[in-house]
Amino acid sequence: xxxxxxxxxxxxxxxxxxxxxxxxxxxxxxxxxxxxxxxxxxxxxxxxxxxxxxxxxxxxxxxxxxxxxxxxxxxxxxxxxxxxxxxxxxxxxxxxxxxxxxxxxxxxxxxxxxxxxxxxxxxxxxxxxxxxxxxxxxxxxxxxxxxxxxxxxxxxxxxxxxxxxxxxxxxxxxxxxxxxxxxxxxxxxxxxxxxxxxxxxxxxxxxxxxxxxxxxxxxxxxxxxxxxxxxxxxxxxxxxxxxxxxxxx
Numbered sequence: 543x544x545x546x547x548x549x550x551x552x553x554x555x556x557x558x559x560x561x562x563x564x565x566x567x568x569x570x571x572x573x574x575x576x577x578x579x580x581x582x583x584x585x586x587x588x589x590x591x592x593x594x595x596x597x598x599x600x601x602x603x604x605x606x607x608x609x610x611x612x613x614x615x616x617x618x619x620x621x622x623x624x625x626x627x628x629x630x631x632x633x634x635x636x637x638x639x640x641x642x643x644x645x646x647x648x649x650x651x652x653x654x655x656x657x658x659x660x661x662x663x664x665x666x667x668x669x670x671x672x673x674x675x676x677x678x679x680x681x682x683x684x685x686x687x688x689x690x691x692x693x694x695x696x697x698x699x700x701x702x703x704x705x706x707x708x709x710x711x712x713x714x715x716x717x718x719x720x721x722x723x724x725x726x727x728x729x730x731x732x733x734x735x736x737x738x739x740x741x742x743x744x745x746x747x748x749x750x751x752x753x754x755x756x757x758x759x760x761x762x763x764x765x766x767x768x769x770x771x772x773x774x775x776x777x778x779x780x781x782x783x784x785x786x787x788x789x790x791x
Contacts, residue, residue, distance in 0.1 A: 544600065544601055544604050544614055545597050545600075545601050548593045548594075548596075548597045548600060548618075549593070549594065549597065551589060551593060552589065552590055552593040552594055555586050555587070555589040555590035555593070556590045558586050559583065559586050559587050559590050559728070559731070560728055562582075562583045562586065563583065563726045563727075563728065566726040567724050567726040567727040567728075567776050568724070568726070568776060568778055569649070569723075569724045569727075569775060569776035569777055569778040570649065570653060570654070570657040570721075570722050570723060570724055570765070570775075570778065571649070571653050571657070571721070571722075571778070572724050572725055572726045572727075574633055574636055574725070577633060580629070580633055581626065581629055581630065581633070584625075584626065584629035585622055585625070585626050585629070587731065588622060588625040588626070588629070589622065590731075590735070591731065591734065591735035591738065592621075592625065592709070592735075592738070594735070594739050594743075595680075595738050595739045595742040595743055596618075596621060596705075596709070598683060598743070599680075599683040599686075599687070599705065600614050600617060600618055602683050602684060602687065603617050603683075603687055603698075603701070606687060606688075606691075607698070612695070613694075613695055613697075613698035614698070616695050616698040616699050616702065617698045617699070617701055617702035617705070618702060619699065619702060620698070620699040620700065620701065620702020620703040620705075620706060621702040621703070621705055621706040621709070622702075622706070623702070623703060623706065624702075624703050624705075624706025624707055624709070624710060625706055625709070625710065628710050628714065628717070632717070632721065636721075648778075649777070649778035653778070654765065654766070654769070655766065656722075657722040657723070657765050658722075658762045658763070658765040658766035659762070659766075660718050660719060660721075660722040660762075661719050661722050661723070661758050661759070661761045661762030661765060662758070662759055662762035662763070663715070663718075664715035664716060664718055664719040664722075664758045664762075665754075665755045665756070665757075665758035665759035665762060666755075667715040668715070668751050668752075668754055668755035668758065669751070669752075669755055672711065673711075673712065673715075673751070674751075675711075676708050676709075676711035676712035677712045677741060677742070677747070677751070679705075679708040679712075680708055680709055680712050680742050681742055681747065683705075686705065686708065687701065687705075690704055712741075712742075713738055716734050716737055716738060716754075716758075717734070719734065719758060719761070720734045722765070723761070723765075723775060724775065724776055727774070727775075727776065729774040730774065730775075737754045737757075740753075740754070741754060
């Protein structure tokens with residue numbers, strides 16, 4: 543029942559995300575809006591994107607915790623808190639970059655080469671030892687949970703935070719690529735969520751990682767040389783918003 547509930551929450555999160563982001567995709571470096579609005583949307587996005595791939599871990603934690611326990615939900619909450627922290631960091635970095643660049647991050651100036659470079663760097667990260675270690679923790683939840691087991695609700699929260707940290711280590715570059723493609727785009731959000739699920743769940747680990755790296759590299763090259771060739775990519779105009787321009791809703 544817990545897994546069913548997680549997937550029901552996933553569907554609800556995708557629905558709410560679609561409603562919140564309707565008409566807001568302006569392509570790479572879409573404005574992030576006000577801090578409170580962005581953080582709320584970001585947490586719902588993380589639930590939509592991550593719950594399918596974390597469901598096996600939460601189900602295993604539930605079996606280890608015993609029946610009729612609320613600790614799996616506390617664990618899941620801790621996991622989301624870690625991703626919320628990542629969202630805060632991304633927002634602050636975007637705000638700082640906007641002020642430091644003084645308008646130089648528009649698509650017609652530095653925005654396009656930076657977007658392409660981030661996608662290529664994300665592809666490179668897929669092949670690094672750190673990515674390999676973090677993905678191993680995500681793909682082997684039993685050893686990860688038993689190695690960091692803590693009793694009680696506070697222990698469940700700490701374990702959720704730690705599991706979220708491993709997931710951030712595994713997926714932060716994929717999330718950076720989402721910003722480079724359009725963080726308010728449901729199409730790219732679904733594609734990145736698909737990459738995450740494939741890497742974490744399917745048995746062909748090496749094929750999944752190398753395949754993801756190849757796709758990211760190709761996307762990066764296309765953004766640099768032929769962005770109009772990318773279906774689903776909203777190419778910003780020269781007067782498009784900067785990274786963190788406040789956005790009404």
